[in-house]
Amino acid sequence: GQNIDQPTEMTATEGAIVQINCTYQTSGFNGLFWYQQHAGEAPTFLSYNVLDGLEEKGRFSSFLSRSKGYSYLLLKELQMKDSASYLCAVRPSLGAGSYQLTFGKGTKLSVIP
Amino acid sequence: GAGVSQSPSNKVTEKGKDVELRCDPISGHTALYWYRQSLGQGLEFLIYFQGNSAPDKSGLPSDRFSAERTGGSVSTLTIQRTQQEDSAVYLCASSAVTVNSPLHFGNGTRLTVT
Numbered sequence: 709g710q711n712i713d714q715p716t717e718m719t720a721t722e723g724a725i726v727q728i729n730c731t732y733q734t735s736g737f738n739g740l741f742w743y744q745q746h747a748g749e750a751p752t753f754l755s756y757n758v759l760d761g762l763e764e765k766g767r768f769s770s771f772l773s774r775s776k777g778y779s780y781l782l783l784k785e786l787q788m789k790d791s792a793s794y795l796c797a798v799r800p801s802l803g804a805g806s807y808q809l810t811f812g813k814g815t816k817l818s819v820i821p
Numbered sequence: 822g823a824g825v826s827q828s829p830s831n832k833v834t835e836k837g838k839d840v841e842l843r844c845d846p847i848s849g850h851t852a853l854y855w856y857r858q859s860l861g862q863g864l865e866f867l868i869y870f871q872g873n874s875a876p877d878k879s880g881l882p883s884d885r886f887s888a889e890r891t892g893g894s895v896s897t898l899t900i901q902r903t904q905q906e907d908s909a910v911y912l913c914a915s916s917a918v919t920v921n922s923p924l925h926f927g928n929g930t931r932l933t934v935t
Contacts, residue, residue: 712863738920750825750912751864753923795864799920806869806877807852807916809924813863 710734712812714796719818720786728781728794728815736801741809742770742781743795751795754781783817791819823847825927827913833933834903842898842930846915853896854916854924855888857909864912870896871918903934 712732720726732740739758743751757763757772757779769782781794793814800810826845834840846853855867866880870890881887885903890896900907910931914924 741923750926750928753925756921756923758921797864807871807918807920807922808854808866808869808877810866811856811864813861 710798710800710810712796712798712810714794714812714815716813717816717818719820720783722786722788722819722821724786725782725784726786726817728783728796728817730779730781730796730812732777732779732796732798732812734798734800734810737774738799738801740770740772740779741797741799742768742779743797743811745793745795745814747792754794786819788819788821791817793817825913825915825925827911827927827930829930830928831931831933833935836905836934837902839899839901840903840932842900842911842913842932844896844898844913844927846894846896846913847925850915850917850925851893852916852918852922853890854914855896855898856912856914858912858929859909867898867911900932903932905934908932908934 714730742754745751755770762771767784772779795814796812797809828843851872853870856864868888869877885901888898910929912929914926916922
């Protein structure tokens, strides 16, 4: 089966740094994705990791350790608009031609002044 | 259009009625996915289409749910004899078919069964 865990809620202060953790146990591994979802809106793609290490993209960075089944999303210089849910998703190995993602329940981040 | 388009954006129906939800994927994306999201829950996989292959229906919660994809493009998700527990946001996504391709989501259809 597939299991992805992330904290339900987090609160952080504007201008600060926050780290959102994700652990996973899946049938094989073909990469880990992070999505941002504002209330009432569709999830939007933030980052993709398939190799161990840190991927940096502006204020957002994502880290992966495949041996530990662990990832985190790091948000720097937090802005009020970063208040949203952050979804961790894994692409398991489900056979040739299968590209679906398995999602965690999401971490609701509240940025406060 | 530039993104995934879903219609209707909102649907209110009476328990026992059938509903059809439509998804128009990004042009050129051969993979199409349906997920649903209930309040406070994660995205639950429903069904996946890839080109001319048989769809992966492993996520459909009951035989009241079905989906088709015509001409490798537009998809319709049908829920028969709706129940209150079917109330959720139904999200459609499409992607290219490489291992690093993200899913691109539409804005969803919010279904309310009364």
